[in-house]
Amino acid sequence: MSKKIDEESHTRLSGEIAVDSLPITSVLSEQGINPVVDGNLTVDEAELVALGYKQEFKREFGLWSSFAVSFALLGLLPSIASTLYYGLGYAGTAGMTWGWIVAMIGIQSVAMSMAELCSSMPTSGGLYYAAAVLAPQGWGPIAAWITGWSNWLCQVTSSPSIDYSMASMILALHGMHSPDYVMENWHVYLLTLLIMISQSVISSMSTKFLARFNSIGSTLNSIALIIAFIVILAADNRTDNGYPRYNKSSEVWGTITNQTDWPNGIAILMSFISVIWTMSGYDSPFHLAEECSNASVASPRAIVMTSGIGGVLGWAFQMAIAYTVTDISVIMSADQPFVEYLSQCLPQHLVDLVASLTIISAFFMGQASMIAASRVAYAYARDGCFPASFLFAKVNKWTETPVNAVWLNSVIGCLILLLMFGGGVVIDAIFSVGAIAAFIAFIIPIFMKVVFVRDNFKPGPWHLGKFSRPIGCISIAFVILMVPIMCFPQYRGADLDPEGMNWTVLVYFGPMLFAVSWYLIYAHKFFKGPKVNVNDMIHHGDSQDSGSVIDGIDVVATPQDTITKK
Structure with a gap:
């Protein structure tokens, strides 16, 4: 019965x-x-x-712990530090102030549309599962395949990019205290590998341990952000260098310092990559849904909380930077722009403090990213998306977590980091790849729901009601606008050379071309969603x-x- x-x-x-x-x-x-x-x-x-699906994980996450993982993955302090080059470098302070607000309208719309999907389909497969279910008849497998591979590319590049920035900051800080030290690529690579291995070990632990560990990490990240915010505003020494205490509001909000070859409007849009990458990670509760109690309510709430709270706090921190920055051109030419920014407005001991807090936050951020990525890899391997999927679809009998999937992503991440030996511009592509891969994966099921499913979609207990379609349309429009923008190089015409090329097109669309070709040639024979x-x-x-x-x-x-x- x-x-x-x-x-x-x-x-x-x-x-x-x-x-x-x-x-x-x-x-x-x-x-x-x-x-x-x-x-x-x-x-x-x-x-x-x-x-x-069978229940294979213990449900030891709740609303707070799911939010803790995603907020730790958001990692506002290290994220803003890592992407300062884009946020400040493309359009100046205007891109960090009202530019952030405009970008957040689109990002919050995407997060709310995703949360509605999560409530209706609370499974680790997340967006990939939703794309298969919502696609028109006969298109489910290819929609799931493209969504899954794009989402996995976002996930598998996330930890390497975070840990690369963390290692660079550690060595840059070391260089400030040891003038004879010269940072080499292999120094950064080996330190990044050490960080990734330690995070992989932690990510292989039990669900209960991970929930507690990330709750601690989220708390420390929040404390670090607040301390850094207060220190930057209350202890800056700009007046010692002949500057006023803070920049004028007319300059902060009204001056577009365009350091691209594109018109001001395009430069502002290009600066959104900082916001998009900083705000990535709010999809993590979706991938943890099979480990969350009351998942159809707690997981979507955690998504919206992460995006909303993160957007407000991130904008406040961007404002602090905009009002205290001095020489943008010097910051953009530095090996580690955030450390250079701190040295312009703070005494050395406080530079060390804020940079150290950023490094600690980055570690928790990278580790939270590795957890989310492992759940994505496990869910896709469970459905046969990868070669030798049976190896990575296993749940470890001692920890009851997908340990094999953790180490699959870790090994691939270590290989991706070899891009740093191709130059700074090439390794920087993993930042924009993470942003574009996430956006494409996010929008495919949202597009399916808005355009094809219409009123036939069966909402879960958390839903947007009559605002579902308008918010979905805003999400779609924002992503369609931003995907090509994220492929723009900073310079064009005679100023564009291989060093200044935006390699996102190659680094993202190259693997995606392989994935789609593999599906059309062979995988369609066995992959049915x-x-x-x-x-x-x-x-x-x-x-x-x-x-x-x-x-x-x-x-x-x-x-x-x-x-x-x-």
């Missing part, structure tokens, strides 16, 4: 799970397919079964056989067996 699922996540359920009666949008929806479970499941576990992996007694409303393809979904099930929750 079918059971109605209560709002209480701790309610125990058994019997037939009526998929179409639940507030979810599943690959099994409207197929006449209902799993039957033998034993007691919580609401979260039952909804996951209805989505087509998310694989329903529950060993359950499936009740068909028609004569379809278990194991067939249902609306582009690969159903892997044995009707003779039942799933037992012990």
Whole structure:
């Protein structure tokens, strides 16, 4: 007999799970397919079964701990420090003040649209799963394939870019105290590798440990941001160098210091890459949904909280920089722009303090990024997206976490870091790749929901109501505008050379061309979208056989067996 699922996540359920009666949008929806479970499941576990997946993780994340991971991954202090070159360098202080506000309208719209998807489909596959479900008939597999690979490229480049910036800052700080020291690429590479290995070890721990560790990290990140904010505004020594205490508001808000060969409007849009990269990571609660209690409510709330709180705090910190910066051109020519900025407005001991806080925050940020990336890799390997997927779709029996997926991303990240030996411009491409890859992965399922699904989308308990479509349209318009902008080089015409080329086109679209070609040539033969992996007694409303393809979904099930929750 079918059971109605209560709002209480701790309610125990058994019997037939009526998929179409639940507030979810599943690959099994409207197929006449209902799993039957033998034993007691919580609401979260039952909804996951209805989505087509077994419960393989412990649900030891909640709203706060999910938010803690995503906020730690947001890492406002190290993110702003890492992308200062783009935010300040392309358009000056105007790009950091009202430019940030304009960019956040689009980013918050994307986050809210994503949160609505998460509430309806709370699974680790996240956007990839949503793209498969919401795509028009016959297009689910290719939509899921492109979304999944783009999202994974974002995830797998995130930790390397964070750790690269962290290592560069450590060595730049060392250079300030040792004038004879010359930073070499291999110094940065080896230190970055050490950081990534230590983060990989931590990310291989149990879910309970990771939840507590990232709660601590998020708290420390918040404290570090507040301390740095106060120090920059209260202890600057600009007056000792002949400058007023703060820059004039007319200059901060009204002066566009265009250091590109493009018109001012384009330069402002190019500066948005700083905001987009800084605000990346709010999708992490989506990927942790299978480890979160009351996931259909807590996970979308964590997404919106991360983007909203992060946007306000990030803008405030950008304002502090805009009002205290002195010589932008010198900052842009430095090996580590943020350290140079600090040295312009603070005494040396406070430069050391703020830089040290930034480094500590960066470590927690990189580690949170590695957790999110491992869940994405695990979810995609579970559905056969990678070569030798069976190796990376395993959950470690001791830690009950996807350890193999952690180390897959770590090894690939170490290989990506070899780009630094091709020059600073080449390694900088991983920042813009992370931004463009995330945006494309984010927008595909949102576009499907707004354009193709329309009123047929089944919202979860957290939804946007009548504002769903307008906010979705803003999201789509913002991404369509920004994707080509993120591929623009800083210079053009006679000023453009290989050193100044924006290598995002090659570093992102090269792997994506390989992925799409692989799908068209071979992978389409076996990849049919998310694989329903529950060993359950499936009740068909028609004569379809278990194991067939249902609306582009690969159903892997044995009707003779039942799933037992012990």
